[in-house]
Amino acid sequence: MVALPDFDREFSGPPLLGDEADTALAGHDNGLAGLALRLAGGGLIVAALGLWVVPSHTGDAAMMLVKLLFSVVLFWAGMLALHAARGPDRRPDIEIDARARELRLRLSQRHGTTTAEVHRFDDLHELSLRDGLLSARDRTGCLVVSIEVAGRRGERALQQALACAV
Secondary structure (H helix, E strand, O other): OOOOOOOOOOOOOOOEOOOOOOOOOHHHOOOHHHHHHHHHHHHHHHHHHHOOOOOOOOOOHHHHHHHHHHHHHHHHHHHHHHHHHHOOOOOOEEEEEOOOOEEEEEEEOOOOOEEEEEEEHHHEEEEEEEOOEEEEEEOOOOEEEEEEOOHHHHHHHHHHHHHHHO
16 A cells, blocks of 8 residues: 655755755855865865974974964965855855744845745645754745754754744
């Protein structure tokens, strides 16, 4: 015996993760600036580690302290460059309004504008949180949102919000 759902359960797209290829910063659309930041960050980190390869006077404590300070500064500058190359998080902001019984999605666009979608709980056929993945479908079976929930604490807070709303 086979039981089939009332609608097509195929996802219209993969779940939104934080590291998608479309998360490029608005100024880094061509990839050249992002590549330059990654190369500079990697070079600074390698330079911080390579500073200890160069021999110095072993008995000179002041030289070792300056070397340590300089390598820490190089390392953090490299980490900042790598962090700047990441770009912003393009996942939608999801707000669950228990009183109005609505699910609101705010999508950030590349040029600073945001678009908002409002879905009433009564209009959603499925709203589920399974294995750290929040997914919602409308009455036609179209995927409204599918997003990974970060951390167990966030998942518990989301479960409580959904329990109050239903």
